[in-house]
Amino acid sequence: MHTRAVVFNIVSPSYFLDIIFIPSSPRGSIGLTMPFQQLREFDGPIEAQLPSHMQRIEFEKLQLFSAYDDKYVEGTILMKYPPHELGTGEKAFKMVLEESTTQQPMSNLSTINTFVFGKLVDECEHTLKQGDKVVLSKFQVTKSASASKDGRHRLQLELSEEMGTMVFVYAKSVKEPAAVSNVGLPIIERPKLRMHDYTYVPLNKIKGGVTINVYGVVKFFKPPYRSRGTDFSSTVTIVDPSNARLNCVLFNGNADLLPKIYKVGDVVRFHRIKIQEFNKGLQAINAPGFSALTFDGTPGAPLKPRTTSRSYQFTSTDQRTVEELRRWGNADLSIHQPTTKLSEVKPAEYFDLTCQLIAKAQVDRSAVLLKVWDGTKYPHPLWQVPVDENTLEGDPADIHRLSNLAMDVLVYDNHIGAANSLQVGMYLTIHNLHAKLATLSTEKPSSSHEAMPEMEFHLHGGTSYGRGITVLPGDCSDVQRLKQSLESALSADQDSLGDLSLLDKLNTSKRPSESEASSAATIQRCQQESATVITAHQHIRTTPIQEILDQTPPQKYRIRAKLVNYEPRALHQSVKLYCPKCRSLQEVPNDDDIDTALRGLYNLGCMTVDPAIQSHDALWYNTATWEAEEERRRRITVHFVKTSEAPSAPEHSTILVEGVSLSELYRLSERFGRVIPTSSRTECLSLNDLSIPFLIEDRKWHYGCKNCSHPQPVNALQPLLQSGTWESSAIAEVLGVQLLSYVFVMKFTYDDGSGFLDALLWNEAESFFGISAADVMIDDVLQEKLMRIMDTLCPPRANPDDGPWLECCVKSYYAGDGSEQKTYYQIFDTVVAEAEDI
């Protein structure tokens, strides 16, 4: 008996990925999709049952502005209040959590008010009991309105499905026998998910004093700015087909939790705004649990909301509402506002400019200079702010090259903070930018007679008319349009023709936090030091990953990203055997498997051996037989294939072997050029089961496909004696063996800041690494080289951000069996940069 290698039949190159790369499952039995889960004491401590990246945070360490994606709080329910209904029709209830392990049990940091909203109420209401120990993750931290009165934590927790909240209850034991299935296995009781029916109030039906949900089209907005108080503030005026309007004043300590509106005409959905009276009218402010979705206002644009919520309910009714509002908003010319390009700017005009930041500098204490461009050219002179070049942050080469397309914007007062936090390369909308002609000096007219006064651009202080700066992500529609404009400007510029690196640099989307990489100078440096290079398609632009994920295959892309993970981690697992005929993929048999297979063979051989066959030399080989030293019953037979020429050196000769052990096979294969394991159980010498190599040639172990091979008697080798062609392919052919090839199969996870992309590296992996998969199996030096390469591309134990940039070609395709079609990505035309470069 021997272990058969597992053969995966595949219908496409992608299918086996699903088999090989089983996603690593979190520790314990916790699925990550259910918002409410029960943990059990006998399954071990809480930490062991939660996903391993989750860490506990104490109540006292909670802060208003922090994101707690990988943190959880733990506490006991001290009090639980009955649920009540909000004006929105949805339920909410309050609990008080006590941190049992706190250092200061009596401090006001040891108990915290916790509010549960929406459908999570239905799920938790009856399951959570006073005294239960709970673990909460992905909550929102807001200020407690009652801390002064109740003496509890100054912050409070808000939980809802929209925030992606996970509630874990730590049950002391399985109390109810009903929770045992009929096969005797305890099951975890899971409340059923119920959709909450949100109701949305038309704007003309709004009454004061209630908390409601609304939809609307943005008529006016102020992007989030720091208020004079403790919070960020944003003002949003929305309208709807009822022809009413609503002013919303929104506050949050975290600007990210305010609606992400990019322009007038965007569609918003607000949950939990409170209507109150102000100046004899009604206005809305955000109520506890407030959340916002924002959609591009263009009819037919993807229904992908901008939100910081991890999950949100978005039904087909919601889809219809958004589309309806988009159509209505676009038909109404009073809402629509045209975009202004630099080339169309009129003097004494206020306008919104969507552009890319080339450079910035602090001019003085009251102003920051932003050098931006939008791909168009202003036809008259532009004012250039005199500034010391050394204080300009940005790539000097870019600044110089784009000087005739760049415009100087001076940013004042309260906008300085926002301007300072911008990174070169970012895409922006500067709202309510003032275009102003410079006042002509009366004393000394310009030397040129027809001189036009220069145009200046100011972003004045204050927030009136929505003045401010919005950072746009690379995948939004306005940035797509902007990029087209930038690209065509560059290709139209004779000076820039052929300078494609600049184009790439400026098109590469960056994550705001990558402060280092987002300076154009650093980008250029990274470009030169890219750890992989593409071997073709240098003319195509770099596409952000998020954009790739939004498109339908088949497509080819060029990406620039970092490698944040690869699988399998053990490199020997990345080498597989591939059958080009049936396209199956199988594991390379390991030594144990081969050893077992060989033992099975010679055990059989000993019993059935026919000395008449065995001892005779054939016409085309000479035979030698001896007894294994340590195993007296085992006979080892070697048939030396004759050659037409003079006796050749062992390293060039071919032998057929029988009855050998694994270690003998290794030793023989090191001495002789070609070793063919055979057996003589039948009358003629034949090949073995294809679980073992059918040929070892120059120490390379060749395998045949079990599905596609039709092994012939070894006598079939005789014609090769005449032709003298002893290549593995020729041997395989006459022996009726379908040769399997060694291939690398790896999954790379790329991150370029806009998203994550899993791409498969396989049929071009040898050229990618510059290493043969077959050679790596037998060469320690190559194995080390491969490890070094992977450590360079994806440094172990390092922050992924610290890894090098990779330049890659990736193609997308649909694959799968029948109904289960999925999109896959495959790396091509890409190679690792020369070792001395990386």
Add this chain to the structure above:
DNA sequence: GATTAGGCTTCG
């Protein structure tokens, strides 16, 4: 520990 802002142009 409540306040912030509550659209409606700076003045460089």
